[in-house]
Amino acid sequence: MLEVVVAGGMIFCAVLAIRSSHLLQSAIWLAGSSAFTAILLYLMGAPQIAVIELSVGAGLVTVLFVFAINITGEDASTVLPSIPRPVAWAAVVLAIAAFAWMVLPGQQPALTEAGPAVFTSVLWKDRAVDMVLQVALIFAGVLGILTLLGGHEDTGEVAGGAHDH
Amino acid sequence: MIIEPRLVITMAVICLVGIGIYGLLITRNLIKVIVALQILVKGAILALVLAAELQGQIQLGQSMALTLIVADTIVAVVGLALGLQVRRRVGSLDLRDLSKLKG
Numbered sequence: 001m002l003e004v005v006v007a008g009g010m011i012f013c014a015v016l017a018i019r020s021s022h023l024l025q026s027a028i029w030l031a032g033s034s035a036f037t038a039i040l041l042y043l044m045g046a047p048q049i050a051v052i053e054l055s056v057g058a059g060l061v062t063v064l065f066v067f068a069i070n071i072t073g074e075d076a077s078t079v080l081p082s083i084p085r086p087v088a089w090a091a092v093v094l095a096i097a098a099f100a101w102m103v104l105p106g107q108q109p110a111l112t113e114a115g116p117a118v119f120t121s122v123l124w125k126d127r128a129v130d131m132v133l134q135v136a137l138i139f140a141g142v143l144g145i146l147t148l149l150g151g152h153e154d155t156g157e158v159a160g161g162a163h164d165h
Numbered sequence: 166m167i168i169e170p171r172l173v174i175t176m177a178v179i180c181l182v183g184i185g186i187y188g189l190l191i192t193r194n195l196i197k198v199i200v201a202l203q204i205l206v207k208g209a210i211l212a213l214v215l216a217a218e219l220q221g222q223i224q225l226g227q228s229m230a231l232t233l234i235v236a237d238t239i240v241a242v243v244g245l246a247l248g249l250q251v252r253r254r255v256g257s258l259d260l261r262d263l264s265k266l267k268g
Contacts, residue, residue, distance in 0.1 A: 003170040007177035014181055014204045018188040023196050030200050037207050040174065041230075046214050049227045049234070053210070056234055061203065061241050068245040069196060072252040081191045088190040096183045122224040123231065130228065134235045141239040147246035 003043055010036035023074055027065035034058035048119050068148065174215050181208030195248040195258045199241055206237040 013033035020026040034057030041050035081088070124131065185205025192198055210230045217226020248258055255262050 001168075003173045004168060007173050010177060010207075011180045011184070014184045014207075017200055017204060018184055018192070018197075023194070026197060026200050030203055033204065033207065037211065040177070040211065041214055043170070044174065044214055044218055045223055046218075046227050046230070049210075049214065049230045052231060052234055056238055057203075057207070061238060064242060064245055065196070065200075068249055072196070072249055072258060081193070083190055085191065088187055091190055092183045092187045095186050096179055099182060100179055119224045119227055123228045126225070127228045127232070130232045134232060137235055137239045141242045144239070144242040144246040148242070148249055 003040065006036050006039045006043065010040060023069045024066065027062055027069060030065070031058045031062040034061070064148075171215065171219070174211060178208045178212045178215065181205070181211065193260050195251060195260060196245065198260070199244040199248070202244070203237065203241060206233065206240075209233060210237075 010033050013029045013036060017026050017029035017033060020029060034053060038050045038054035038058065041047075041053055181204055185201050185208060188201025188204060189198060192201060210233055213230050213233065214223070214226045217223050217229070220226075251263065252258055
């Protein structure tokens with residue numbers, strides 16, 4: 001029963017994140033959706049990833065969104081949909097049907113017995129390549145943050161300098 | 166009537182993926198596209214952990230989900246940085262304005 005409530009809250013927040021006309025509200029609803037996702041992950045028996053999702057998904061990403069939205073501001077020109085809504089709905093129904101066809105009819109398989117594994121052991125020994133990839137990704141993120149914070153000199157100043165000559 | 170938790174989570178994954186795809190298709194705002202992408206990836210994270218739980222290898226699923234969360238966060242950071250620069254140079258966050266750029 002608890003899973004139903006949490007999953008319902010997560011979907012509700014996700015829908016409002018998409019439907020909200022204000023970007024800031026959208027970011028807040030996304031944070032709510034992340035929090036509910038973290039609870040669901042915890043209920044599924046994955047506490048480590050639940051904590052990471054809560055701190056990164058509901059914390060860091062939300063802060064970044066609010067920061068970026070404060071700089072860029074709301075853009076009223078993008079309220080209209082990019083494609084007709086019926087076409088979008090048809091595509092979504094098609095995608096969901098394809099996904100459900102793969103997942104639902106087969107029924108979920110029975111649990112297979114696996115040896116006891118520790119999260120840190122799996123992470124650092126079995127998936128060491130992933131960790132290297134994550135380090136590379138984090139450096140890419142640092143570069144993104146530098147772009148986010150810097151680069152105030154726009155082309156307008158260059159154009160102004162050209163007019164002086 | 167007792168609903169099995171795994172069925173609930175499967176349905177939640179399907180709903181999140183659907184909402185994410187709908188958001189990606191319908192929105193023109195660059196920041197909203199990233200929001201939709203985040204929702205889509207949340208569905209993928211849940212699906213990964215659910216699949217790992219079904220196979221009895223929850224730790225493996227957690228480590229893969231961690232990689233996905235890191236990648237997703239970096240995508241959000243780079244996307245927001247890109248959106249910020251687009252706003253500064255083009256003056257809009259509309260994706261259609263980007264496609265009209267020439268030169």
